[in-house]
Amino acid sequence: MIKDVVIREYRPEQDVPAVAVLWESTLGATYPVSSRVLYSRIGYRPGVETGDGWVAERSGRVVGFILADHDQTAQGVSYGMVSTILVHPDCQRQGIGSRLYRQVEQRLCAMGCNEVHATAGWFRFWSGVPADLPDAVAFFQRQGFGLETETHDLIAPLDGPGSLPPVNLPAGFTFGSLQAQDLGALFAFQQMEFAGWVPSMLKILAEGDGANILVLKQDVTVVGSIQTYTPSSKWRGPNVVWERLLGECLGGYGCVGVARAFRGQGLGLALCVGAMHHIACNGGTCCLIDWTNLLDFYKKTGAVDWRCFKRGSKRLVKE
Numbered sequence: 001m002i003k004d005v006v007i008r009e010y011r012p013e014q015d016v017p018a019v020a021v022l023w024e025s026t027l028g029a030t031y032p033v034s035s036r037v038l039y040s041r042i043g044y045r046p047g048v049e050t051g052d053g054w055v056a057e058r059s060g061r062v063v064g065f066i067l068a069d070h071d072q073t074a075q076g077v078s079y080g081m082v083s084t085i086l087v088h089p090d091c092q093r094q095g096i097g098s099r100l101y102r103q104v105e106q107r108l109c110a111m112g113c114n115e116v117h118a119t120a121g122w123f124r125f126w127s128g129v130p131a132d133l134p135d136a137v138a139f140f141q142r143q144g145f146g147l148e149t150e151t152h153d154l155i156a157p158l159d160g161p162g163s164l165p166p167v168n169l170p171a172g173f174t175f176g177s178l179q180a181q182d183l184g185a186l187f188a189f190q191q192m193e194f195a196g197w198v199p200s201m202l203k204i205l206a207e208g209d210g211a212n213i214l215v216l217k218q219d220v221t222v223v224g225s226i227q228t229y230t231p232s233s234k235w236r237g238p239n240v241v242w243e244r245l246l247g248e249c250l251g252g253y254g255c256v257g258v259a260r261a262f263r264g265q266g267l268g269l270a271l272c273v274g275a276m277h278h279i280a281c282n283g284g285t286c287c288l289i290d291w292t293n294l295l296d297f298y299k300k301t302g303a304v305d306w307r308c309f310k311r312g313s314k315r316l317v318k319e
Contacts, residue, residue, distance in 0.1 A: 005091070007099050010053030010067065016043040018062040019055070019086070026086045030133070032244040033125070037236050041083065041123045042067055051107045056087070056096050063088040066100040069121045070111050079313075080108035080116040083124050085139075092135070101143050109318050117313045118145050122203060125241055127151050127291040128309025137310050147310035152295060155246065156287040156303035158280040167274040169216075170265060173223075175274050178213040182222060186215055189222040189259065197255045200227060200237070207235035214278060216258070216271060224258040226271045230282035239288045251284030254291070272301050 020038055027033075042053070047069065056064030066085040070078060082104060087097045108116055118140045119126050128151050129137050140147060158164070169175060178186060183205075190198050204213055204227060212233060216224030229239045230251045239252025253275040258267045272289075279287050288306070289298050295305060 004058060005063070005094075005096055005099075006057045007054055007064075007103060008057065009050060010055050010065070012043045012048060012053070015055055015062065015065075019065045022062055022065055022086050022088060025088055031125070031130070031242070033241065034244050034248075037241050037243065040236055041125065045123065047123075051110075052104075054100050054103045056091075056100060058091065063091045064096045064100050066097075066104050068104045068108060068116070069123060070108060070113055071121065078111065078113045080104070080111070080113040080316075081120040081124070082116060082118055083121060084119075097139055098143065105143075105316065109316050113316055115313045115315050118147065118311065119309075122200060122237075124238060126309055127153055127238070127307075128311035131308040131310055140310075140312070144314045145312045146314070147312035149311040151291050151293055151309050151311055152305055153291070153307045153309070154289045154295065154298050154303040155306040156276060156289070156298075156301055158251070158276060158285050158287055161277050161280045164276055164280065165273055167270050167277060168266065169270055170267075173216060173218050173267070175216050175270065176214065177211040177278070178215050182215055182217070183210075185220070185222040186213070186225060190225065190257070193259050194225075194255065194257045197227070197257065200255060201225075204235055204237070207233075209233050209235055212278070214271070214275060216267060218262070223262045224267055224271055225255070226253055226257070226275050227255040228253040228275045228278055230279055230284055232282065238290050242288065246286050246288065249283055249285040250288060251279035251282070251286070252288035252290065253279070254289065269297070269300060272298065276301060 053067040055062050064087045067083050068080050069083055070080045118129050129140055212228045214226050215222050229237050231249045239254055240250050243250040256268055256271050276287055289303055
């Protein structure tokens with residue numbers, strides 16, 4: 001353990017530039033991020049409280065960083081999420097990451113959290129711990145995380161709307177961007193069918209990106225929805241984090257949902273193809289689909305497997 005390393009609370013108002021430099025030194029070659037993505041996640045946003053983040057300093061230079069989020073389910077179960085942890089390559093394998101993690105775990109226990117996840121939440125970077133970063137996988141395992149689940153991100157090239165298959169819908173169904181008069185019906189649909197997606201939908205709406213929520217209707221009833229991101233999306237959601245890696249014209253989609261009573265008619269696939277049309281029409285040349293195990297389903301749209309992630313959590317024992 002390096003004795004001259006100081007661990008202190010993260011102060012976004014002064015530490016963001018130094019953490020940006022640390023990210024570039026640590027992950028710039030494998031997972032580079034743009035300033036608008038990084039700053040919106042680690043810096044100037046609501047929800048970052050004192051004690052959520054910690055930095056490690058050596059001789060006045062930031063050589064380590066960790067940031068966690070916390071949430072509470074409708075059932076009252078609280079949980080935490082490690083959104084990112086960085087240690088400069090020159091300082092790795094010296095106990096700094098473990099010291100940073102212990103600070104976050106103590107914080108989450110004090111907040112009443114029952115468990116901590118290896119990445120999750122709105123402001124995450126990855127769908128899990130990247131399998132192509134074996135040192136990161138080993139680190140979380142040493143901290144007691146059971147990384148037993150695999151999930152995947154896929155990408156699909158977009159060569160313009162004309163290169164995509166048509167959106168095939170049965171008679172009586174329509175599909176398009178959310179209109180003001182459909183907002184109540186959409187909210188009721190998601191509360192009934194996919195309540196866990198309501199917060200992300202509200203985030204998109206709050207940022208002024210409502211046109212990127214696409215709805216499927218039978219007559220006037222909303223029976224399906226999908227959330228999309230375009231290169232110009234104000235909210236830089238998880239599907240457009242890797243714009244430096246995949247190109248600044250990156251878009252994506254997620255939260256694909258069809259009401260139970262209407263499944264089995266190919267409507268989910270139609271939603272995905274429609275989303276790709278929307279992204280292409282708004283300047284997207286690449287589409288990212290995140291956090292899924294339905295590889296065969298999404299490959300029907302022309303998507304290919306891009307990255308694999310290890311997911312898991314750790315139970316927190318309160319002293």
